[in-house]
Amino acid sequence: MKKLILPILTLFIFNSSTILAQVPAPRPVVIADSAKIDPSLQGQYQLLLAKSKTLNGYKLVNPARLSSLWNNAKDSLRISRRLVQTNNAKISSQEAEITALKAQIAGKDNSIATSNAKVNDITFMGMSFEKGTYNTIVWSLIIILALALAIVIVRSAKFIQEAKYRSNLYEEISTEYQNYKVKANDKEKKLARELQDERNKLDELKNR
Numbered sequence: 001m002k003k004l005i006l007p008i009l010t011l012f013i014f015n016s017s018t019i020l021a022q023v024p025a026p027r028p029v030v031i032a033d034s035a036k037i038d039p040s041l042q043g044q045y046q047l048l049l050a051k052s053k054t055l056n057g058y059k060l061v062n063p064a065r066l067s068s069l070w071n072n073a074k075d076s077l078r079i080s081r082r083l084v085q086t087n088n089a090k091i092s093s094q095e096a097e098i099t100a101l102k103a104q105i106a107g108k109d110n111s112i113a114t115s116n117a118k119v120n121d122i123t124f125m126g127m128s129f130e131k132g133t134y135n136t137i138v139w140s141l142i143i144i145l146a147l148a149l150a151i152v153i154v155r156s157a158k159f160i161q162e163a164k165y166r167s168n169l170y171e172e173i174s175t176e177y178q179n180y181k182v183k184a185n186d187k188e189k190k191l192a193r194e195l196q197d198e199r200n201k202l203d204e205l206k207n208r
Contacts, residue, residue, distance in 0.1 A: 041069070041072060041073055041076060044068075044069050044072060045069060048061065048065050048066065048069055051065060052065075119131070
């Protein structure tokens with residue numbers, strides 16, 4: 001029975017050493033003397049082997065020491081299970097918090113998207129437009145009106161120039177006409193005087 005217990009316990013301790021590396025060490029144990037030992041299970045196991053006698057290649061283990069090591073191992077496993085349960089509870093709590101935070105973030109993202117949509121939405125004459133579309137339409141209308149105004153100004157300038165030309169031409173014609181009337185009037189008066197002179201000459205000839 002002792003031959004079977006020792007290899008099984010040895011295998012159990014070596015396989016559990018990685019799991020129990022972060023587990024708080026059990027209280028120091030004094031086995032068969034008052035000397036302090038390494039409080040870890042590995043130290044207790046090494047002390048157990050050191051204190052055990054060898055017979056025909058087998059270790060003769062003191063049942064009290066083995067029982068003490070076994071109790072310490074059970075205490076360590078119990079502490080380890082408690083720590084695992086505590087860590088699992090913390091993990092579950094953190095996962096719940098993460099889920100709640102993700103839900104809050106999603107809600108805030110939706111609120112931001114809704115706010116951006118409201119900011120980018122412009123209502124004009126009962127019609128809803130996006131801000132970019134509205135700006136495009138407004139600037140297009142401004143450019144079209146500016147081009148139309150430029151065309152009107154250019155054509156108005158041409159009409160004004162034509163009107164000035166025609167006004168100047170009319171003034172020139174009017175001036176020439178006035179000059180012609182003056183010359184014609186003077187010529188008419190001259191002819192009238194000459195005619196009167198001829199009549200006077202004719203009357204003198206008749207009186208003789």
